[in-house]
Amino acid sequence: MRPGRFGVGARRCAGRRALRWFAGALGIILLAAAIPVLAADATSGPSAGSTPRLATVDWGLAQDLIAMGVTPLAVGQTSGYETWVGQPKLPPGTHNLGLRSQPNLELLSQLDPDRILITGMYAALKPKLAAVAPVTTVDVYFTPGPVWDKTVAAAKKLGRITHRPQAAQALIQRTEEAVRHAAQRLPDDVAPLLVIQFSDAQHVYVFGRGSLIGATLQRMGLTNAWQGETSRWGSAQIPLSRLASVQTGRVVVMGPIPVGLRQRLAHNRLWQSLATVRNAPVVYIPGVWSFGGLPSASRFARLVTAALRSAPASGPGWPEQTERSS
Template sequence: MIPRPCVAQPAAIRPGPVPRALGWLLLVAGLLVGTAAHAAPRLVTVDWGIAQNLTAMGAAPIGVGQIDGYRSWVAGPRLPSATREIGLRSQPNMELLSQLAPDRILITELYAGQADRLAEVAPVSIVDVYFSHGDGDSDVWDSTIAAVKKLGRIAERPAAAHALIARTQSAIQKQTARLPADTKPLLIVQFVDESHVRVYGDGSLVAATAERMGLDNAWQETTTRWGVATVALDRLARISDARIVVMGPVPVGVTDKIADNRIWQTLPAVQHTPPIYIPAVWSFGGLPSASRFARLIADALVNAQTKAPAPDAGWPNAAPEA
């Protein structure tokens, strides 16, 4: 009988200790998987106010409508270079939206007519200030705060939203402390052309911010849902005890025309107190606009008190830095 060769049988295989380097790799991989599972949502918006709030919370949208317009009218905070242009706010580029593959598209009631079309790309949420209660009587400040909190929930950054609210309140208090004690009521206007202005009154974000700074608004007439009234220059002749604040941007060519405009020159508010100029503030926006307005108006009023009036006829020689 031929003996069979003796073959050693393998012992039961048991998992041995994982090498240290491999253990670290597995740990990092697990963390990355967890992070990806809870990644911040990719948000797109056609509205500049929503865009500035999200950016201020560190949750900048991946796409925004009319970015060049945002830079001119909103100014800050700056959008990251990675934020993509998605076309007109009123008619975004649907193909580009699809390519961006957002998790959610954010609009206001102003763009509600686009909701069904946008929903073909991603779920749509409405975050509004001026239409939040449907009656136009809600306080714009409270509605703005509520909108920021809602955006914080959508962006999964509720703590950042509350931090933005706290920073804004602190910034307004800081600028309020700088104001001259004898400031006249303000008549805040923005030129439409050489003959017409938008006047900011009750219901506008800039007026709400001015009120929190203890500043009076000289415009007590009716305004639209957005807190503005578009009027001819001669309507301002009814207001004498006021300081005119010209808010940018000023349309091309208007500065030269206003410098020689007899209606403007004879306005009581222009004759009695030299007007002041501040750069653009997006009054239809969010809390960054409130902080920006507080800083700009405090700077302008302090400078007006310490510097001699401009020698030209009621028009600032140069706009301050934005």
């Protein structure tokens, strides 16, 4: 080995070690700088476990969300919700999207929801709504199967969407307990119930197979007096005269009532001649959203039990008797 070669090699080795150290340090610096950017990308939507900001045009979905402790960012036709749904109340600050069938897309864009929830009823709106935010369908009446099971499944799906599966399960348990408790408080020997809702003085909606009302009656151990055909939603709009085909049972009138109807029915001979009106005093309950979520089931069970417990055994019933509030 020639003199001095060892010294030159040592210097080269030291230089390479310094270069590797510099490259490693530079990599660490670049990685540290990139971490905030990566974190920002990962949280550009709702963070895992946080509740997304949700808008919906459907009152039944709004019901379930509120009952699970989730405040909807916006709901369609909020004034109609108060009239037809009633409970649970819309939380303060819930925005009104306007008509459920024609929501205010400009307002929706300004609110910038994380997700929009619809049912199959509003499928035609999906392309327009999807231009604002991702759209998820949570359906009951456009899928096959028992309506009670589908209503429960919808609540569970909302629990997954909102990252609140335990709240969804708690809602399901509360509903089942409420229906069971209402059933235990029923009077003895309740006749089959004919549940109707007036659309005008000559037409009613009647609730039968496939309706949430019918499913709740069944879970309460009650018989539904309407065994006729129903629509996809488990109801049928029929002339008042068709109720004459039902000879056995007791009428339950569900609100809201069209203006002036009570006075007109008091002098309506067809109404007074119906066997189900003559059989027992007609009972009235405040409005229940029959196409709703689980809160509608527990509300109906509670109201119908209270109405039957307080109804007279004979004599005049509704509309002569004063309507009870919710």
